[in-house]
Amino acid sequence: MKKGLDPIFNQDTNILVLGSAPSEQSLKKQQYYGNNGNQFWKMLFNYYNVPFETDYNKRVNFLLDHHIGLWDVYHLFEREGSLDTSFKTVELNDFSQILTQADIKLIITNGKKAYDEVINNQLFPEIKIVPCISTSGAANGQMEKRKMQWEEALEMVDKEF
Known part of the structure; x- marks a missing residue:
């Protein structure tokens, strides 16, 4: 079984982005969305209209500055490759810590x-x-559809929180 990454959050985190589990490249790098084909970081930097950052620590600080945390639903998992359709065995993360230490809205x-x-x-x-x-x-x-969905979700954050 493979182990997922630790959560990224702090006490000011209001938004939690949840994936399923890190890709093979993300596990090797020990970085969320570490595969260059993944658009997560580019979409977020574009949405907030700031220059794209390649340094992972600066990316994490950018998230935290915007009250965004990252984690995955799976703590342990067995999967061939990186596709979500390939999970064989999974164990969910325990979300109690993040829910007591941050105000996730x-x-x-x-x-x-x-x-x-x-x-x-x-x-x-x-x-x-x-x-x-x-x-x-x-x-x-x-x-295009993905960009629109993510922008609507992030706009909701800006409006409601």
């Missing part, structure tokens, strides 16, 4: 698998959940 799920797990396991019954198309390279054929 919105969860944006990065992809269908993460959304399905959140809903099917009723992981956050008191928190608004917004599903978005995955930022992975596998979904790059849906770039």
Whole structure:
């Protein structure tokens, strides 16, 4: 079984972006969305209209400055490759720590698998959940729709929180 990455958050985090599990490249780099084909970082920097940053620590600080945290639904998982359709065995993360240490008001799920797990396991019954198309390279054929969904989710954050 492979182990996911530790969460990125602090006490000021209000938005939690949840994926399913890190890709093979992300695991090797020990960085969220470490595959260059993944559009997560580019979309976020573009949305906030700031120059794209390649330094991972600066990316993390950028997220935290915008009250955004990152984690995945799976703590441990068995999967061939990086596709969400390839999971064989999974174990969910325990979200109690992040829910007690941060004031999460919105969860944006990065992809269908993460959304399905959140809903099917009723992981956050008191928190608004917004599903978005995955930022992975596998979904790059849906770039316009994905961009629109992510922008609407982030605008909701700006308006409501």
